[in-house]
Amino acid sequence: MPRPRSLSHAQLASAALSVIDRDGLAGLSMRSVAKELGMSTMALYRYVDDREELERLVVDLVLGTVDTEPPGPEAPWQQRIEVLMGRLRDAVAAHPEIVPLTVAHRHRSLAGLRWSESVLGVLTEAGFDGDRRVIALRGLLGYLIGAIQLEHLGPLSGDGTLAIAELPSDAFTLMAETARHARKVSADREFTGGLALLLRGLGA
Amino acid sequence: MPRPRSLSHAQLASAALSVIDRDGLAGLSMRSVAKELGMSTMALYRYVDDREELERLVVDLVLGTVDTEPPGPEAPWQQRIEVLMGRLRDAVAAHPEIVPLTVAHRHRSLAGLRWSESVLGVLTEAGFDGDRRVIALRGLLGYLIGAIQLEHLGPLSGDGTLAIAELPSDAFTLMAETARHARKVSADREFTGGLALLLRGLGA
DNA sequence: CCTCGTAGGAGTACGGCGTACTCTTACGGA
């Protein structure tokens, strides 16, 4: 057969990721990625059906870096899950701009599914099955997605905390007070603290 | 002063919401909203700085419908919070297409802040303060945002469950099994089940 | 070694988007 492909999906994805890291998610376009690769815009369509598939490749690239091997089985299951959750959070935190992409394409990413499978493995070994296991996984996933977005797209912590602290404070007494206090709580402690609540609930 | 405004922000927002309900979020544009109102595209900019502000108005309109009055103080605080969470979930569920908008503009919506203030009120009456209260609010908010997105934008429940059930099942044994089982768990039970975990953790 | 089919890649073009800018028009106070 003629003309072997000169580009792998991984190269394409990492070019897109470079664009995102440099110019933000808003800077991502078929044109900008093509320029990054030194080829014409339309040539990208030899490798990808549409922009959505390109985005999925980026998500796969990032989620592919997380180690899905469940941590040592001698540890308590709560801690094993905490490690898995933390690894995914860290991988996304390395490229915060892709947060909206991970949310949109999570369920179509093989790497993401591998991670879920791993979490399910730990849950199963801990004795979860049936409805309880479904609810546990969904609860963890929901918290993970929501917490990551709170962390990277908005207050309480981060810039937004300041905005809230400037509200008409007679109508939002508690919000103002909490926002002020939140500035002293690190994103790490917020994440693991919330997760600990969930895990404690799972254990009861 | 001349030419009183012929449109209120609420009218503008509800026109935009009509477009979204009819044509989906992808159908929302300055042009489509202007057409809905029978006016020129650029006239919208007399009422709104840019598209982002229009989106924020839509979020405010929807979140404005939730009753933020905390339920009766005689009830246990877990139940009071569950009611508040449920009300917000229901309001969003009435217009599922706006989910991405609520996530993006949540922290700039007055109605959203009112809701948070109300949750903080319940938490405070339940004895939470300082770091614990920050973490409780963030945990609840994170779960709420994540769970709503899971519910409306992807698997496990919904169409995606089927997609997962068709995976190479030797590599994703647990995912396939869980997805199959998840079809028998209603979205309602998933949401309240996960929330119950969080609330149980808060109570310990 | 040559040739030919195939797939890679370039170029052009279209419709849609957000929005900056200019011009016209309808109103309310003096």
Next chain:
DNA sequence: TCCGTAAGAGTACGCCGTACTCCTACGAGG
């Protein structure tokens, strides 16, 4: 009645994703 002001229309620009056409470089079969 007239005038200042803001409402609204219209036009245009530079992006976007992508459909389509054309040219070109390659590798296998003779």
